[in-house]
Amino acid sequence: MDTEADVVVIGAGTVGASIGYGLAGLGRRVAVLDGGDRDFRAAVANFGLVWEQGKGVDVPGYRILTREAITCWPEFCSALQDETGIDLHYDRTGGLMISMSEAEFERSSRMQARLRDQLGEEMPPWEMLDRAALEAKLPKVKLGKDVIGASFGHDDGHVNPLRLLAALHAGIVKRGGVLRGGATVTSIRSNGTGGTLVEYAGGRILAGRVVIAAGLGTKALAAQVGLDIPIRAQRGQILVTERIEPFLPFPMSGMRQTREGSVLIGLTHEEVGLDTATTTAAAAVLSANALRRIPGLREVKLVRQWAGLRVMTPDGHPIYAESDSHPGVFVALCHSGITLAAAHAGMFARSMAEGRLPAALDVFHHRRFHVSQAA
Template sequence: MARDYDVIVAGAGMVGAAIGYGLAGMNRRVLMLDGADTDFRAAKANFGLVWVQSKGFGHPAYQRLSIEAVQSWPKFAEQLEAESNMPFAYERNGGLNFCLSDDEWTARANRLDKWHAQAPEFAPSTHMLDRDELQRRFPSMHLGEAVVGASFGELDGQVNPLRLLAAMQISFQRRGGELRSNHAITAINPLPGGGFEVVAGEYRARAERVVIAAGLGSSVLGQMVGLDVPLRPQRGQILVTERLAPLLPIPASGLRQTAEGTVMIGVTQEEVGYDLSTTCEGAVRMARKAMRILPDIAKAKLVRQWSCLRVMTPDGIPVYASSTRHRGADIALCHSGLTLASFHAGAYAQALASGVFPSAMGIFHHERFNVQKTA
């Protein structure tokens, strides 16, 4: 039997769960359909950074979106933890991007100066710290000889990504949303007169609106409703050590110590298609850089290495678009689902609920990839 909902969200990962959670808090009847655990899930390789420094370089709209999202994160986290009773170790104590040579230091400083100039309405949120200042601020860090300094982003932070995902799914259901796992969508059929029928095997459901947030699976689903978005997978490998005494007080790009004491080392950016293999080459490259920053890591045992696939658009910038062919169908794609979670659960969910999107979001439409049409 077909069942009626206001919105069906295709995908229950970091992006879909945030959207569903937000919609369910607006008195919408929401169904969230998720695929199998064997799907290509970007959340499995999420490094856990709520990060903004230099994000959106060369794309001011994405920069502004990211800054506004991280500014909303403390309130979002407080409410979500209270609703779910699921602590997910969110901290916003700043973040570091280490520089391992004078050339890296100069390049980083120049890049951040240009980044700040893109959005002058925001006060500068990053600062360059030389080695002496780093050691003064963080005396517990035993830095390698190669470290000449780092950029410090005061808005940056970290979170346990899998606990965050669980908290959003739990709270979504407590708000009255329905979550069905192992329901991979096989068809989205526009209905005469409006609305959609969504098919997942033998299961069928109907809704006024459909939001596609299924990661790499979104390409196929989007084509069913006139939303043809080009995507590619990008492999990211991660290493994890045994639990260690505190050695990194705040997270860094590619290096963070979790609340449990393990150290995560990463992350590679490999264009290898849908290959989920882990490689010795990747492990060596990540470990060597980590040891140049924090030599004490050399004493630690590595307990795990894994990889997963990021969801990448051609320019690396998110896509938010509504179908012009089938009104009521939308798509939301990005590789920064963690950082943008507060936006997806807040302003974006509100726009979906009202059907009115800010004009500023037009720059994120996938038609920007259609060179002939935009030329």
């Protein structure tokens, strides 16, 4: 046997790394196994939003999980920066969902009203802004003529996703965890005496518990322990401008300005399978949408375009589950890994340290997709 661990986390993207970082901070012997350089990695093509607005309407479990993550993010960020010395470029100044028509503005207003009816005094700090109020918040921006207004989430924000991932990896090691690259997992099986044996390229580990957080690789790995996890890839493309003077104080739907000054423009939602190619058609659509919002960007140069793959479930919500045939082996996956990072490093890591999923996450079991839909 090469080594032993209390918990093995398979996958070192934002989800797996957050869980591993949290477990290491709890004093558990944790090993986080990263795959190969050519793996599909949502973490390195992420827009970087830490976002609550619009999430969890009519889905109380997702609303509660997102609210916990958003609430914990400042403390999580501060601790991670202090431990690693890596500035995450996290800003929690608020976020805008722009309305480009009266119909969009009304739709956002109705959504907030429905949530207010559901929550009462617990309503998250969201508000609707008409065009005049929006212009007052954006003194350096000349809005396009089609902009009607926006909804504003006071607790929303953004972060540099690459810095976040680098800090999580550094934090795992600083906390005494093990991070292994090029460790593509080939087998997960019971050792017959209550443990789980994980075999990977270059070695094997015996662990008390295993968390499969391998993004698009989760389906095949989970099948080895009797879990049928329904996921698909969805391509998103992003444009990046040259660095310009700061003008956009808040991230908005489809646009944010980084600390370095670049403007990120996105996102597409393309059902093309495992294809990470960029396209001129997407660039044209993204550019046109950006110019409708802020015509002044016409003078700014585009310097880069990239594409990445989201990890999508049928309903867009996370999956957290334990294998019935292999107790102690869990699955954790979502497409909101940035937003939920603080919850994964906190509440979810604590539950893995105890060896059981909290009742609050039961609504995210993948059995929800196998319930017969009665006519």
